[in-house]
Amino acid sequence: MAKTKVTPLFITLLQVTKMLAVVVILFAVLWMPYRTLVVVNSFLQEAYLDSWFLLFCRICVYLNSAVNPVIYNAMSQKFRAAFRRLCSCGPRAQAKQAAYSVALTYSVAKETSMIESTEHFSTEMDDLTEGPDDLTEEPMSD
Numbered sequence: 001m002a003k004t005k006v007t008p009l010f011i012t013l014l015q016v017t018k019m020l021a022v023v024v025i026l027f028a029v030l031w032m033p034y035r036t037l038v039v040v041n042s043f044l045q046e047a048y049l050d051s052w053f054l055l056f057c058r059i060c061v062y063l064n065s066a067v068n069p070v071i072y073n074a075m076s077q078k079f080r081a082a083f084r085r086l087c088s089c090g091p092r093a094q095a096k097q098a099a100y101s102v103a104l105t106y107s108v109a110k111e112t113s114m115i116e117s118t119e120h121f122s123t124e125m126d127d128l129t130e131g132p133d134d135l136t137e138e139p140m141s142d
Contacts, residue, residue: 019075023068030064033057 034057041047072079 015075019071022071022075026067026071027064030060030067033060 033053037048037053037057073083
């Protein structure tokens with residue numbers, strides 16, 4: 001029999017898969033009471049609106065959102081490290097900044113049309129991706 005070597009990539013994928021499975025299972029369990037209520041009420045003549053059950057459903061839905069960061073923290077070293085970097089403020093955090101910075105600004109202009117129902121946003125960043133022969137000088141208007 002040949003021994004299979006466990007690589008760090010395999011271990012990382014296994015950890016991510018476990019975390020995803022826990023998140024999906026908790027999502028299903030915590031949304032189940034509300035979704036069951038919706039399905040049951042769609043078949044009943046008079047809706048079931050017990051205030052305690054509605055409160056329980058609401059708490060489960062909110063708990064689903066609140067428990068995700070706890071799961072990520074418990075199961076992901078990368079999440080903990082990124083969270084520490086995000087929350088660290090002070091001289092140590094400022095010392096790790098890049099030695100140079102590039103200021104990049106752009107503006108967003110909303111184009112509207114009576115014909116189109118969808119909104120389209122264009123930016124000056126679009127101009128950076130055009131070729132040199134695509135650029136034409138247009139007069140500025142205020």
